[in-house]
Amino acid sequence: MKDDFWYKNAVFYEVAVRAFKDSNGDGRGDLRGIAEKIDYLQILGVDCVWIMPIYPSPLKDDGYDVADYYGVDRAYGSLDDLKGLIEAAHSHGIRIIMDLVLNHTSDEHPWFQSARSNRSAPYRDYYVWSDTDQKYKDARIVFVDTESSNWTWDEQAGQYYWHRFYSSQPDLNFDNPKVQDEMLNVARFWLDIGIDGFRVDAAPYLFEREGTICENLPETHAYLKRLRSFIHEHYPGRILLCEANQWPEDVRPYFGDGDEFHMAFHFPLMPRIFMALRRGEVGPIRWVMQQTPPIPPDCQWCTFLRNHDELTLEMVTEEEREWMWKEYAPDLRMRLNLGIRRRLAPLLDNDRRRIELAKSLLFTLPGAPIIYYGDEIGMGDNLDLFDRNGVRTPMQWDSSPNAGFTTESPYTELVKGDLAFRNVNVTAQLRDPHSLFHTIQKMIALRRRHAAFGGSSMEWVEIGNPTVAAFVRKNGDDVVLVLSNLSHDVQSVVVPPQYREDCLDLLSSCVVSLGAELELRPYSYLWLQLPNGE
Ligand code: NOJ
Numbered sequence: 338m339k340d341d342f343w344y345k346n347a348v349f350y351e352v353a354v355r356a357f358k359d360s361n362g363d364g365r366g367d368l369r370g371i372a373e374k375i376d377y378l379q380i381l382g383v384d385c386v387w388i389m390p391i392y393p394s395p396l397k398d399d400g401y402d403v404a405d406y407y408g409v410d411r412a413y414g415s416l417d418d419l420k421g422l423i424e425a426a427h428s429h430g431i432r433i434i435m436d437l438v439l440n441h442t443s444d445e446h447p448w449f450q451s452a453r454s455n456r457s458a459p460y461r462d463y464y465v466w467s468d469t470d471q472k473y474k475d476a477r478i479v480f481v482d483t484e485s486s487n488w489t490w491d492e493q494a495g496q497y498y499w500h501r502f503y504s505s506q507p508d509l510n511f512d513n514p515k516v517q518d519e520m521l522n523v524a525r526f527w528l529d530i531g532i533d534g535f536r537v538d539a540a541p542y543l544f545e546r547e548g549t550i551c552e553n554l555p556e557t558h559a560y561l562k563r564l565r566s567f568i569h570e571h572y573p574g575r576i577l578l579c580e581a582n583q584w585p586e587d588v589r590p591y592f593g594d595g596d597e598f599h600m601a602f603h604f605p606l607m608p609r610i611f612m613a614l615r616r617g618e619v620g621p622i623r624w625v626m627q628q629t630p631p632i633p634p635d636c637q638w639c640t641f642l643r644n645h646d647e648l649t650l651e652m653v654t655e656e657e658r659e660w661m662w663k664e665y666a667p668d669l670r671m672r673l674n675l676g677i678r679r680r681l682a683p684l685l686d687n688d689r690r691r692i693e694l695a696k697s698l699l700f701t702l703p704g705a706p707i708i709y710y711g712d713e714i715g716m717g718d719n720l721d722l723f724d725r726n727g728v729r730t731p732m733q734w735d736s737s738p739n740a741g742f743t744t745e746s747p748y749t750e751l752v753k754g755d756l757a758f759r760n761v762n763v764t765a766q767l768r769d770p771h772s773l774f775h776t777i778q779k780m781i782a783l784r785r786r787h788a789a790f791g792g793s794s795m796e797w798v799e800i801g802n803p804t805v806a807a808f809v810r811k812n813g814d815d816v817v818l819v820l821s822n823l824s825h826d827v828q829s830v831v832v833p834p835q836y837r838e839d840c841l842d843l844l845s846s847c848v849v850s851l852g853a854e855l856e857l858r859p860y861s862y863l864w865l866q867l868p869n870g871e
Contacts, residue, residue: 338427341574344534344599345637346791347384347432348700348781349707353645353729354388354413355399357710359743366731366742368414372425377763381713381774382781385432387536387578389645391419392438395445397505399645399729401436401538402443406523416530423531434578435527437535439520440542441506449507453494465499465510465545473499476551482674483724501542501551511543511560521567528568534576537561537598540591541581553587562597569596576600578639582651585629595633603629603638603704605652608661610642610698611684612653614691615664617824619806622698623797631793638704642695643712646725647676648684670720680728682715682756689715690860693776694821697862700780701810701819703795713777714766717756722749733758736765783843783864789815800830805857809867816867817843822857829856841866 358370368391378386390400393410400410409416426433442449451460470488478484479501488497489504498507509516524535541552543560561577568575579591579601591598605628609621632638648665650658658675665684666677677684685691692715699706711732718727730752734741740751740758751758766772784790792812800807805828806821818836822828832851842849843864857863 338430338432339574342635343384343432343574344576344705345635346785346788347705348382348784349385349387349639349705350378350381350383350710351387351644351707352389352710353399354391355748356729356742357732358734359745359747362743362745363412364743364745365412365748367412368409368418368422372418372422375422375425375429375431378426378431379429380767381708381778382785383431383708385434385533386426387434387707388436390436390438395443395505397443398503399725401438402441402445402503402506403438404443404445405447406519407526419532420530423533427531432533434534434536434576435532436538437520437524437527438538439509440539441500441502441508444505444507453491453498456495462513463510463516464507466494466496467499468496470497473545473547473549473551475549476501476545480674499545501539508542508545511556517560517563521564524564524567525571528572528575532575534568534578534599536578536580537564538580540579540598541583541587553581553583553590558590558593558597561591562593565593565597578602582649584652585625589630589632592632592636595635599635600637600639600705603640604649606638606702606704607641608648608650608653608657610695611648611665612657612661613698613806613823614685614695617804617826619803619823622702622806626702626795626797634793639707640699640702640704641707641709642699643681643684643709643728644707645709645729647673647678647728649674649676651675668720673724678718678720678725678727680716680718681709681712682761683717687715687717687756688860689773692773694823694860694862696777696780697819697864698806698821700784701790701808701817701864703793703810705791706784708777713774714761714763715756715773716761717752717754719750719752721753733762734764735762779844787815787817787843787866788812789817798833798836800832802828802830804828805830818865818867819863820855820857820865821862822860825859827856827858829854836867838868840868 355366357366358374359366360369391409391413392403393405393408394400394402423433448460448463451458452464500507544554544556545551576599579598581588582604588601591601605625609625612621666672731742731747736759766774789810789812794811796809798807804824810817837851839850
């Protein structure tokens with residue numbers, strides 16, 4: 338595992354630890370459970386697993402409310418279990434990254450307990466306090482469905498404290514050099530254990546300044562660069578992946594000159610893949626790719642369709658958001674904050690063609706794709722569950738009681754209805770050569786074999802039909818023309834003269850002779866390898 342640039346053409350996989358596999362019969366998934374399933378992840382073909390927070394936590398935000406940065410919540414196992422998981426993963430050629438929650442702690446963290454006790458408490462200055470709730474008025478509220486202000490009055494402290502997320506998550510004060518150093522110690526601790534990097538939670542919010550939106554501030558970038566240079570110096574080959582739900586031009590600085598993050602999620606692309614699929618029109622994807630600036634050569638975008646949060650609609654216009662809600666969240670229970678709390682398969686009406694097409698786009702557009710656990714088998718969601726818990730239900734391993742997730746009663750209700758475990762599960766899909774799992778496995782294997790997908794080059798091909806996405810990916814001699822029919826009708830496209838050749842259809846392994854015109858079945862996609870150096 339020596340390649341320092343491994344992330345550039347990697348396939349990532351996000352795991353909610355509590356939901357993946359219970360190894361000890363307490364009804365909750367744990368680190369040993371993931372280790373038990375490493376073979377499965379290897380068969381799927383993923384290169385790196387991102388595990389959601391495992392820190393001790395009161396779980397008011399599923400572990401993003403950290404009560405101790407130097408431990409593992411007993412529900413998930415122990416530090417030794419984490420080491421065991423990393424070892425098991427590495428022996429299968431898989432890396433493990435975890436969340437680094439810099440911006441805030443739980444209100445149950447001992448630092449906050451000390452800080453709130455009195456004004457001269459040693460940890461008082463670890464948090465952001467004020468006598469008024471009128472400061473930083475330009476900062477938006479993220480959890481609009483649950484919070485009405487970014488300030489909460491603390492009776493014991495006799496002051497307001499600042500928080501960008503739930504009021505149970507007070508923000509750390511990064512103006513305090515001790516906080517800055519402490520968080521480097523946290524990073525060091527996990528890197529010494531062997532973790533391959535971090536998904537840095539809520540990166541834009543570290544500092545507050547009056548008269549700004551308190552996001553993306555120069556001070557924040559300066560600190561993140563310090564974190565990067567620390568990693569670069571002491572832990573080469575480990576990565577930082579940025580969670581900044583921002584427009585591409587605001588995310589771009591998080592890559593710096595190749596001296597800040599290695600990777601950043603591409604938030605604005607995600608809803609536009611769904612828009613394009615619903616409208617049957619490539620416009621939204623082309624638009625967002627045009628807005629996407631080039632990034633330094635050692636950096637990479639991380640692209641995704643779904644994750645553990647709501648499908649966020651922050652990076653669209655208000656009009657587009659209303660349209661997305663109307664199309665994809667007709668039942669009001671599906672809406673949450675500025676997004677949609679549904680999984681991939683139900684969002685696409687469990688239509689196999691559209692699910693495959695969405696994945697095909699994910700795997701062929703620039704960036705390193707990440708799969709949300711369970712989406713490779715088309716798992717459903719459970720709208721009866723609170724907030725985002727509806728998309729964090731137990732992995733559906735087989736058709737035995739409790740989906741093979743646990744031998745005891747699971748921590749939560751499972752998915753009900755058509756996409757429940759008796760219909761949708763890993764064991765059945767592994768057995769069926771035509772399953773969604775196998776299609777995705779194939780896409781991953783092809784991606785791995787073709788350097789074109791890991792490069793940065795992408796050129797749109799004019800084929801005279803806006804219903805079809807047509808682009809070429811190229812890296813050295815490897816050139817792949819990708820065609821995707823976004824509509825439910827047969828579409829024909831004009832093949833530009835330079836592509837009228839014999840090419841290899843990568844998904845079927847057949848040779849296709851491209852003529853002047855080509856017909857594409859509804860929602861079909863083709864990955865065509867062009868003769869060398871086209
Ligand atoms: C982003 C995480 O993805 C989300 O789940 C969490 O609630 C917030 N950051 C706060 O940590």
